[in-house]
Amino acid sequence: MTSDHSSTHRVVVIGAGHGGGNVVALLRQYGFGGPVTLIGDEPAAPYHRPPLSKAWLKGTASAQSLALKPADFYATQNITLRLGHAAEAIDRDTRRVALADGSSIDYDTLILATGAHARPLPLANTARPNVLTLRNMADADRLKHALGAGKRLLIVGGGYIGLECAASARALGADVVVVERAARLLERVASEPIAGFLRRHHERNGVRFALGAQIETIEGEEAASAVTLVDGRRFDCDAILVGIGAAPNTTLAEGAGLACDDGITVDADCRSSDPRIFAIGDVVRRPHPLYGRSLRLESVPSAMEQAKHAAAAIAGREPPHPEVPWFWSDQYDLKLQIAGLPFDADTVVVRGDPETGSFGVYHLRGGSVVTVEAINSPPDFFAGKKLIASGKTVAPVELADPAVPLNGIVA
Structure with missing residues (x-):
């Protein structure tokens, strides 16, 4: 101290x-x-x-x-x-x-x-007025001006920033294509059940995805007007948002x-x-x-x-107790809440039916919960967070059964 x-x-x-x-x-x-x-x-x-x-972005918040x-x-x-x-x-x-x-x-x-x-796109000729990133209010204002009915937004990166902006852009009437180099969305930060659910939800809302894909060239004299992928596909655009992580x-x-x-x-x-x-x-x-x-x-x-x-x-005060790491993301009418980090997890349990739009995904190591991912299910998030903090051993079969009350599992 x-x-x-x-x-x-x-x-x-x-x-x-x-x-x-x-x-x-x-x-x-x-x-x-x-x-x-x-x-x-x-x-x-x-x-x-x-x-x-x-x-x-949607104009529902003030400074x-x-x-x-x-x-x-x-x-x-x-x-x-x-x-x-x-x-x-x-x-x-x-x-x-x-x-x-x-x-x-x-x-x-x-x-x-x-x-x-924001990490820059590793390509030549990216310094264009409509190749954007999102880290602060000035960035958000530039992106906001590029959106609207009939506008075409190409997003590079299927992480949280990309997906949240895709949802906002669709709400504003823009056409949205997401290009992701990995085979699925959120590869480093969310499980396959969560990523698959979010992809389907975005597609139902009109977002198009190019997965396992990379941009080869950006077209246009001064502003970007289109991109060509390595596999030959081409997408016209009015703006490009780069969301490939941060350094x-x-x-x-x-x-x-x-x-x-x-x-x-x-x-x-x-x-x-x-x-x-x-x-x-x-x-x-x-x-x-x-x-x-x-x-x-x-x-x-x-x-x-x-x-x-x-x-x-x-x-000169006593340090606070360590907290369980947690994260969240809002997309359309969905709230994703995550607690914990899935280091060395050996078991994945899905609680609830993803088709209902409300479910939890638990990651266990040696019978103890190390991560929970919850879509529109605060009870799963809070129960999982408590289980992570306690280190309590739980039975996967009980965790997977919605008929078994969470309170009984946590207690």
């Missing part, structure tokens, strides 16, 4: 996403009284990012509804905002952060919450000489190889006690948990 809790101890946070926005609030909640400064390269104060692919905190929160909590300012370098010897505008900010403790950036923003950390390995490596308290520098969020690789290995998890719940650990360490 940090030893200096005086009113002059300066905490500077770089990155105003979910991690950065939450950690400054938690520092005040945990009683930290020193100066707190939040640096963000976007002009907006911290905001919720998951709605960008859904409600924001006010997306804000993490009310507009006056930071002033009332004596948190200094430096928005629209990118951090360029960290001098660990002088404990100073240099900003792009030529100014600098001194720190006693620094928190890096620099997030991740951690480690440039600042690497420039400062911090230990990195597909993310900034930190300890359980989110402290980096420099004890005065913490790191949280998508940029972090952190040991997870439930799995006995270091993981880099890209999710809002993970960023919030890490913010709690870092704020507790800085404020």
